C-alpha cells in the first residue's frame with residue numbers, strides 16, 4: 001500500500017512579506033542622497049531629484065535631499081541647488097567626521113536620519129560611493145535595495161516603488177517592488193534619468209541633525225586623497241558627442257579612425273565590450289550594461305552590431321548614427337540615421353568632411 005501524499009505545506013510566514021505592516025505605513029516622502037566630493041555635487045544627484053519629484057507628485061508627498069559633510073563644506077549652497085532641482089527640504093548633518101566619504105559614519109548618519117524621519121523611498125546614485133553606501137544602509141535597515149535601475153515608477157495598486165532593471169545578462173527587464181519593508185531603496189546610474197531643468201525661484205527648508213559619533217570609535221581613517229591619474233580624463237557619461245567603435249573595425253589600427261573623428265568633432269570615444277576585452281581601449285570607454293550609460297546629443301556607432309547589452313547604455317542619445325556593412329544589423333532598428341557601408345571608408349570621409357566644414361566656418365568668422 002502506498003503512503004498517502006502529504007498535503008503541500010506553505011512555508012511558515014508565506015504571504016507575510018507581501019503586505020506592508022501597520023507600523024511601516026507612517027513612512028512618507030521620497031529622499032535623495034546628495035553625493036558631493038571635493039566641493040562638487042555629482043550630477044546624478046540632480047538627475048535623481050528630477051525622478052524623485054515625479055514619484056513624489058504621484059504619491060502627493062514631499063521630496064527631501066540628504067547632505068552629509070564637514071562643517072566647512074558648502075552644504076547650504078548644495079541645498080539651495082537641490083531646491084532648484086525639485087527638493088522641498090534638505091536634511092543636513094555637519095560633522096568633521098563626515099568630511100570625505102567613509103562607509104561607517106555615512107551609514108550611521110543616513111540610517112539614523114531614515115529611522116527618525118521615516119521616508120518611504122530612498123534613492124542613491126549607482127556611483128562608487130552610492131553603491132557602497134546603499135548596500136550597507138539597506139543591510140542596517142534590513143530593507144530591500146534594487147541596484148542599477150533603468151526606470152522608476154509607482155505601482156498603481158500597492159503605491160509601492162516599481163523599480164525596473166535589466167536581468168539575465170540584460171536579455172530581460174524585471175520590475176522589483178519592496179512590499180513589506182521600508183524604506184524602498186534604489187540606485188540609478190548617472191545619465192539614466194534625464195537632467196531636470198533648474199528653477200532658481202524654488203526654495204525649501206533645511207533640517208539640521210547631529211551625527212553622534214566620535215572619531216576614536218571609527219576604524220577607518222582618511223589619511224590622504226590620491227587622485228586616480230586616469231579619472232576625470234574620460235568623462236563619457238556627460239559627453240555631448242561620442243564616436244564609438246565596435247569589433248567591426250577589426251583591429252586597433254582601424255580603431256584610430258574613431259579617435260580621429262571624435263577629435264574633429266570635439267567629442268569622446270566610446271567602445272563595445274569586445275573592443276575593451278581585446279585591449280584596444282581603456283575599460284572607462286565601454287558603453288553598455290556593464291560599462292557606462294551615456295546620453296549625448298550625438299552618438300556615432302561604427303562597426304557595432306547593436307546588442308541589447310550595448311543598446312541599454314546608449315539608446316537615450318538624442319541622435320544615433322550607425323555605420324555598419326550589414327543592413328540587417330540590430331543597430332539599424334533603433335538608430336536615427338543609418339549608413340550601410342564600410343566603417344574604414346565612411347569614418348575618414350566623415351572626418352574629412354567635418355574638418356573641411358569647421359575650417360570653412362573658421363575662415364568665415366575671421
Ligand SMILES: Cc1cc2nc3c(=O)[nH]c(=O)nc-3n(C[C@H](O)[C@H](O)[C@H](O)COP(=O)(O)OP(=O)(O)OC[C@H]3O[C@@H](n4cnc5c(N)ncnc54)[C@H](O)[C@@H]3O)c2cc1C
Pocket residue numbers: 169170245246247248249271272273274275286287288289290291292302303304305306307308309310313323324325326329341342343344
Ligand atoms: C552579461 C553581459 C554584459 C555585457 N555588457 C556589455 C556592455 O556593457 N557593452 C557592450 O558593448 N557589450 C556588452 N556585452 C556584449 C554584447 O552582448 C555584444 O557581444 C557586444 O556588444 C558586441 O560588440 P560589437 O558590436 O563590437 O561586436 P559584434 O557583435 O561582433 O558586431 C560587429 C559589427 O560590425 C559590423 N561590421 C563588420 N565589418 C564592418 C565594417 N568594415 N564596417 C562597418 N561595420 C562592420 C558587423 O556587421 C557587426 O554588426 C555584454 C554581454 C554580456 C553577456
